[in-house]
Amino acid sequence: MITLNRWRTPSIIPGFGLTAGYTVFYLSLIVLIPLSVLLLKALNLNLDQWVALITDKRVLAALRLSFVGALVAGFLDTVLGLLVAWVLVRYSFPGRKIADALVDLPFALPTAVAGIALTALYAKNGWIGQFFEPLGIKIAYTPIGVVIAMTFIGLPFVVRTVEPILQDLDRDVEEAAASLGASRLQTFAHVLLPSLGPALMAGFSLATARAVGEYGSVIFIAGNMPGISEIAPLLIITKLEQYDYNGAAAIAVIMLAISFTLLLAVNIISRKSRSGAP
Amino acid sequence: MSVSNATREPRWVQITLTLLALLVLALFLVLPLATVIIQALSKGVDRSIATLENQDTLSAIRLTLTVALISVPLNLIFGLSASWAITKFTFPGKSLLVSLIEIPFSVSPVISGLIFVLLFGLRGLFGPWLIDHDMKIIFALPGLVLATVFVTFPFVARELIPLMEEQGRDEEEAALVLGAGGFRAFWSITLPNVRWGLLYGVLLCNARAMGEFGAVSVVSGHVRGLTNTLPLHVEILYNDYDFVGAFTAASILALLALVTLILKTALEWWHRDELASSRH
Amino acid sequence: MNKIIVSLVASALVLGIAAKTQAADSVTLLNVSYDPTRELYQRINDAFAKDWKAKTGQTVTINQSHGGSGKQARSVIDGLEADVVTLGLAGDIDALVQNGGLVAPKWQSHFANNSTPYTSTIIFLVRKGNPKGIKDWDDLVKPGVEVITPNPKTSGGARWNYLAAWGYAEDKYHGDKAKVEGYITALLHNVPVLDSGARGSTTSFAQRELGDVLLAWENEAGLVIQEFGDNFDIVVPSESILAEPPVAIVDKVVDKHGTRKVAEAYLTFLYSPEGQEIEAKNHFRPRDPKVAEKYAKDFPKIKLFTIDQKFGGWSKAQPEHFNDGGTFDQLYAKR
Numbered sequence: 059m060i061t062l063n064r065w066r067t068p069s070i071i072p073g074f075g076l077t078a079g080y081t082v083f084y085l086s087l088i089v090l091i092p093l094s095v096l097l098l099k100a101l102n103l104n105l106d107q108w109v110a111l112i113t114d115k116r117v118l119a120a121l122r123l124s125f126v127g128a129l130v131a132g133f134l135d136t137v138l139g140l141l142v143a144w145v146l147v148r149y150s151f152p153g154r155k156i157a158d159a160l161v162d163l164p165f166a167l168p169t170a171v172a173g174i175a176l177t178a179l180y181a182k183n184g185w186i187g188q189f190f191e192p193l194g195i196k197i198a199y200t201p202i203g204v205v206i207a208m209t210f211i212g213l214p215f216v217v218r219t220v221e222p223i224l225q226d227l228d229r230d231v232e233e234a235a236a237s238l239g240a241s242r243l244q245t246f247a248h249v250l251l252p253s254l255g256p257a258l259m260a261g262f263s264l265a266t267a268r269a270v271g272e273y274g275s276v277i278f279i280a281g282n283m284p285g286i287s288e289i290a291p292l293l294i295i296t297k298l299e300q301y302d303y304n305g306a307a308a309i310a311v312i313m314l315a316i317s318f319t320l321l322l323a324v325n326i327i328s329r330k331s332r333s334g335a336p
Numbered sequence: 337m338s339v340s341n342a343t344r345e346p347r348w349v350q351i352t353l354t355l356l357a358l359l360v361l362a363l364f365l366v367l368p369l370a371t372v373i374i375q376a377l378s379k380g381v382d383r384s385i386a387t388l389e390n391q392d393t394l395s396a397i398r399l400t401l402t403v404a405l406i407s408v409p410l411n412l413i414f415g416l417s418a419s420w421a422i423t424k425f426t427f428p429g430k431s432l433l434v435s436l437i438e439i440p441f442s443v444s445p446v447i448s449g450l451i452f453v454l455l456f457g458l459r460g461l462f463g464p465w466l467i468d469h470d471m472k473i474i475f476a477l478p479g480l481v482l483a484t485v486f487v488t489f490p491f492v493a494r495e496l497i498p499l500m501e502e503q504g505r506d507e508e509e510a511a512l513v514l515g516a517g518g519f520r521a522f523w524s525i526t527l528p529n530v531r532w533g534l535l536y537g538v539l540l541c542n543a544r545a546m547g548e549f550g551a552v553s554v555v556s557g558h559v560r561g562l563t564n565t566l567p568l569h570v571e572i573l574y575n576d577y578d579f580v581g582a583f584t585a586a587s588i589l590a591l592l593a594l595v596t597l598i599l600k601t602a603l604e605w606w607h608r609d610e611l612a613s614s615r616h
Numbered sequence: 617m618n619k620i621i622v623s624l625v626a627s628a629l630v631l632g633i634a635a636k637t638q639a640a641d642s643v644t645l646l647n648v649s650y651d652p653t654r655e656l657y658q659r660i661n662d663a664f665a666k667d668w669k670a671k672t673g674q675t676v677t678i679n680q681s682h683g684g685s686g687k688q689a690r691s692v693i694d695g696l697e698a699d700v701v702t703l704g705l706a707g708d709i710d711a712l713v714q715n716g717g718l719v720a721p722k723w724q725s726h727f728a729n730n731s732t733p734y735t736s737t738i739i740f741l742v743r744k745g746n747p748k749g750i751k752d753w754d755d756l757v758k759p760g761v762e763v764i765t766p767n768p769k770t771s772g773g774a775r776w777n778y779l780a781a782w783g784y785a786e787d788k789y790h791g792d793k794a795k796v797e798g799y800i801t802a803l804l805h806n807v808p809v810l811d812s813g814a815r816g817s818t819t820s821f822a823q824r825e826l827g828d829v830l831l832a833w834e835n836e837a838g839l840v841i842q843e844f845g846d847n848f849d850i851v852v853p854s855e856s857i858l859a860e861p862p863v864a865i866v867d868k869v870v871d872k873h874g875t876r877k878v879a880e881a882y883l884t885f886l887y888s889p890e891g892q893e894i895e896a897k898n899h900f901r902p903r904d905p906k907v908a909e910k911y912a913k914d915f916p917k918i919k920l921f922t923i924d925q926k927f928g929g930w931s932k933a934q935p936e937h938f939n940d941g942g943t944f945d946q947l948y949a950k951r
Binding site: 066067069070071072073074076077078080081082084085088089090092093095096099138141142144145146149151155157158159160161162163164165166167168169170171172174175176178179185186209210213214218219221222223225226242253256257260263264267268270271272273274290291294295298303306307310313314317318321322325326329 | 345346350353354356357358360361363364365366367368369371372375414417418420421422424425426427430431432433434435436437438439440441442443444445446447450451452454455460461482485486489490494495497498499501502503505508509512513517518519521522530532533536537539540543544546547548549550566567570571574582583586589590592593594597598600601
């Protein structure tokens, strides 16, 4: 405890030892130790096998689809999620409570069911897909479908991280800005957006992270054509079907390393931008 | 509480934004849900009810609730502890810690299950020891709980961290200066301030805990009536060409999530006065 | 707080253990099976329980697990205590032999008929009236015909489809490997999506109206028509593969549980006239000649080859065709 306390900047708030200690303990027990087993498995691959794996065109294509798709979906979620959260918190309209209640739905539906439902909607004979078919746009069974499914599962993250902050924001600041002659848009851009920044960043990184690993809902809408609409988690399953646990672990480790770098970058940027703000 | 015109958008902007938001919700949430319910009822209510009365469905519901009931409180305690440590103190490596907490989201569900198989499976690290002591972790309740806790690990913490960050430390520090104990400051200042964020976190955590499929599927063994959760039951029914059954079971899951949301709405309603005055 | 966690974990462990203890006048078996055999085994289990009670006075409860064949095998390898396995292909039971020696190496000769009490085959499902006039394997490679089949890398059923097409081409081109590969490449060219499992493919075909022909197990085709109505016709090709879903006793587990006798009786029951009738009613081809005759009208005559005849068994077919770098990967890249 004493060593822990010496590590941090002094504060009169107590409980650092207890909470930080428990946090690290529980984190290690549930996440870090189990994940390290994965690393051990992946190390069973020799150098040649690793090189073969990371130069395999199919693996690269799948990784690219998973990560680019997830980033696009995370970005869409951030924009759409902010819009939804704003409307739900700031405006009142009939059915607002119901709309608010629906936001968590993507978590409650088993991913496979969500995938089947989305495919039904976006297939060429689906409620939505039929409008795109004449335009020559195919959604289901293409990378667009993959992004749609990824956006679906990530939306609640942004809405639910932004909502409490919006509820909490002081209207006084906005009023002050307005009385100083700022237009509504200026107030939004210079006063509101910076306050929402950390929450938006958090929502973005969570939605993206979740989309990278998503399997159940994407698999139904993707079409799974090797090199085109095949996501990285599918390759893991493929390896497991061959009882190749080491190969599966290796792909998982690659994904994990990229994801972790992304998360860390987002968190550092968001922390920097906050400490730089007045 | 009156809101001055200066902090309000013009009426047409409000309406446009609301309509856009509703369109997003309709496209992404209402239509998929409607699809599920229509499929569930496509062969008449009788067949849907038959699924509900099925013993396997009932035991799957029970198991799903049990798993959520154990997993959510564990992550709630962790979430409070982690967000307190991260937001009330300044120390190096904070970004690293936050990123580590988020890691479970980016792990593919199949892998989340697999790591526990690699630890506790027959050929896993602790497998032989568990066999010798006749203990079961995977293909039994503890494995289901572990996988669920892993998958829902960051929810509460990640919901609270930006909120508590935004609120700062001043109020707690003031209370401490005035002689309150640390726990008291937490209980009577921090907790009320973050309660809505906390509630959202718990709701998300719970919804995901009940709906999780991939990770649980790996550690479950799919034994009907024993280790089959509701999402897994949905899959078995679907693969068995029982469309109605599968979508009925899926509708139950959606309904379970809605029940928790109704609870949340009720809570908000009971505390509406406090809510209105909560921020000074 | 830690106390709460400890007691929660402890009670969870107790629950896990409690499920296993059982009295002597009753016995529990776990049958780990593949999709879609839920209804089949529901009926088999009821019938066997009655039979066993009458013969021994003992009450037998059979717990049932379903999932993709390969995934189920992995669960058993990793410690799911199955007394018997009834899977989709012999390769998955071979994996139980190779990984941890759970099953005796000679399992396939333990029961009659290669330890496969019932069989099926791969047939075509086309849209009502067969608008594209699909009659045989040749028609699948015609330009403009879309073929729906799942991904053989993730679906056991799809591997049977692939081998059925391969076997047909081998007969047609008298074993000319280049021509066989040409045929398969052309076939893969006509496949617009690769769902991860047979069920997903069926949905794509039946509900998303994708493709002109679905390659399906005969027993599943029956279920499709039952579920989606009479919008489809079944086309029986001139030749196909004999799909043999095998069964085996998991030796290590039955020895531990002391359930060998009842497990043996259970799997033998699958060969009994009563068991064979139930299987035939669930669209599986029975082995028993008398039962087969009774249900002959449900199972059209078709020239069938086995995986042993054409491919030297699963232990050869799996690495050659489906593992990374196998013919599927090679030919798919060429399509």
